[in-house]
Amino acid sequence: MLTQTASPASASGEGLGGTSYRRVHKAILADIVNGVYSPGARLKVAELSKRYGLSPMPIREALQQLQGEGFVIMSPNRGASVRPIDRRFVADIYEVRSALYTIIYSDAIKGADAALDEALVAIQKRFDALVERGDIAACHEQNRLLHATIEALCRNREVANLIARYSNLTSSLRDVFGYNLDRLSQISEEHWMIIEAIRARDAGKAIAAAQHHVRRAFENMSQYIPEN
Amino acid sequence: MLTQTASPASASGEGLGGTSYRRVHKAILADIVNGVYSPGARLKVAELSKRYGLSPMPIREALQQLQGEGFVIMSPNRGASVRPIDRRFVADIYEVRSALYTIIYSDAIKGADAALDEALVAIQKRFDALVERGDIAACHEQNRLLHATIEALCRNREVANLIARYSNLTSSLRDVFGYNLDRLSQISEEHWMIIEAIRARDAGKAIAAAQHHVRRAFENMSQYIPEN
DNA sequence: AAGTGGTCTAGACCACCTT
DNA sequence: AGGTGGTCTAGACCACTTA
Numbered sequence: 005m006l007t008q009t010a011s012p013a014s015a016s017g018e019g020l021g022g023t024s025y026r027r028v029h030k031a032i033l034a035d036i037v038n039g040v041y042s043p044g045a046r047l048k049v050a051e052l053s054k055r056y057g058l059s060p061m062p063i064r065e066a067l068q069q070l071q072g073e074g075f076v077i078m079s080p081n082r083g084a085s086v087r088p089i090d091r092r093f094v095a096d097i098y099e100v101r102s103a104l105y106t107i108i109y110s111d112a113i114k115g116a117d118a119a120l121d122e123a124l125v126a127i128q129k130r131f132d133a134l135v136e137r138g139d140i141a142a143c144h145e146q147n148r149l150l151h152a153t154i155e156a157l158c159r160n161r162e163v164a165n166l167i168a169r170y171s172n173l174t175s176s177l178r179d180v181f182g183y184n185l186d187r188l189s190q191i192s193e194e195h196w197m198i199i200e201a202i203r204a205r206d207a208g209k210a211i212a213a214a215q216h217h218v219r220r221a222f223e224n225m226s227q228y229i230p231e232n
Numbered sequence: 233m234l235t236q237t238a239s240p241a242s243a244s245g246e247g248l249g250g251t252s253y254r255r256v257h258k259a260i261l262a263d264i265v266n267g268v269y270s271p272g273a274r275l276k277v278a279e280l281s282k283r284y285g286l287s288p289m290p291i292r293e294a295l296q297q298l299q300g301e302g303f304v305i306m307s308p309n310r311g312a313s314v315r316p317i318d319r320r321f322v323a324d325i326y327e328v329r330s331a332l333y334t335i336i337y338s339d340a341i342k343g344a345d346a347a348l349d350e351a352l353v354a355i356q357k358r359f360d361a362l363v364e365r366g367d368i369a370a371c372h373e374q375n376r377l378l379h380a381t382i383e384a385l386c387r388n389r390e391v392a393n394l395i396a397r398y399s400n401l402t403s404s405l406r407d408v409f410g411y412n413l414d415r416l417s418q419i420s421e422e423h424w425m426i427i428e429a430i431r432a433r434d435a436g437k438a439i440a441a442a443q444h445h446v447r448r449a450f451e452n453m454s455q456y457i458p459e460n
Numbered sequence: 461a462a463g464t465g466g467t468c469t470a471g472a473c474c475a476c477c478t479t
Numbered sequence: 480a481g482g483t484g485g486t487c488t489a490g491a492c493c494a495c496t497t498a
Contacts (some may be wrong), residue, residue, distance in 0.1 A: 048483095048484070048485090049484075049485070049486095050483090050484065050485095060485085060486085061486095061487090064485090064486085080485090080486095081484090081485060081486075082484090082485075083484070083485055083486095084485095
């Protein structure tokens with residue numbers, strides 16, 4: 005048997021060219037985002053090592069990157085755990101998102117055209133139909149799509165990265181609690197306000213509507229999060 | 233000779249308890265911030281390995297964390313280099329900073345008291361005296377202190393982290409170009425506007441003044457940065 | 461086709477917590 | 480004093496670039 009791993013690109017459906025630490029980074033991040041590893045959970049190298057069929061070091065590299073990105077906390081001689089999320093942290097994040105929406109929605113207005121208007125209306129109509137049916141998962145998907153469509157117009161990559169990161173940080177919470185039907189129809193109203201403002205090409209109004217939307221999302225979510 | 237390094241905590245003035253990857257992370261970051269490694273420069277493991285008296289892996293861990301934090305870019309099988317900074321990136325960062333100042337300066341007004349007013353005035357008076365003397369380095373320090381004093385009132389940790397990160401990302405540029413005496417007296421004017429707004433406890437005015445300050449800083453800096 | 465330099469393994473060392 | 484699990488070393492393997 006050679007020193008090198010027998011199957012460098014196995015254990016995952018990624019095309020060649022990727023390094024192990026990248027695959028592991030991606031995999032662990034996905035597991036954190038999907039709630040497989042909950043906030044605060046320990047991430048033991050030995051376990052992960054076994055799971056991915058790799059020796060400790062590439063695992064540690066992935067964890068270090070995740071630490072840099074804020075998804076993981078590493079304490080000296082105590083190893084890695086998923087970043088705990090308390091109400092304060094969520095409040096901080098939502099406040100930043102709110103501030104960033106001034107950028108996103110003024111870019112959105114600048115880039116808006118008739119095709120965008122139609123797309124947004126179509127998405128939100130589907131959303132409403134799915135609320136009627138009570139299909140929460142599909143609603144979630146349309147919700148994601150609406151925001152992605154708007155945020156795609158944002159020219160500021162740094163903003164896009166931050167928004168994506170925050171979305172990942174809180175998405176495990178959303179899966180657990182989050183969406184009941186009452187909240188969904190409230191969301192629909194908020195979305196229509198945003199869409200109307202975009203169709204009117206009114207940046208101030210769009211920003212205000214988006215910030216209102218964020219605030220509501222926070223108020224809804226924070227009740228499910230432990231104080232500390 | 234044992235397998236383990238002969239002097240686990242040598243090569244740096246850090247107290248015990250730190251791990252190697254942490255020391256290296258700190259050291260490399262400092263070197264990037266201070267311009268020892270310029271944007272785009274390659275960071276070869278072998279060199280760093282030699283420099284810090286460590287084997288490749290702890291170096292790589294530090295680099296991975298730096299990648300997660302955005303200071304370093306790692307390409308598969310091509311290793312690490314300092315994140316290149318073009319004008320677009322700086323523009324993006326300054327736009328985000330501007331947005332975050334809505335949070336920082338409304339917190340600042342909320343937390344302001346007579347002691348803060350005095351402190352800010354004292355700092356800016358020292359700044360002005362140093363401009364007279366043409367002591368650019370000391371000016372820079374007072375500038376840093378003024379902003380730190382204001383930002384210390386920000387309750388949002390995420391915002392504080394972002395601001396610190398952006399400051400680190402661009403500080404190597406500032407060292408190279410940046411501060412001539414004309415710009416310094418312009419900065420003084422902008423600072424006094426901010427201080428006046430804070431003393432008046434006028435959040436809107438303080439935010440506007442701060443955003444104006446950021447915009448000017450960007451305009452001044454961007455002329456020194458290559459288009460691409 | 462040699463060289464440069466990144467990546468990964470196997471296992472040793474050791475810090476910390478538990479008994 | 481033993482165990483658990485994090486950290487680090489030495490060196491093998493290999494991808495990519497030079498000639």
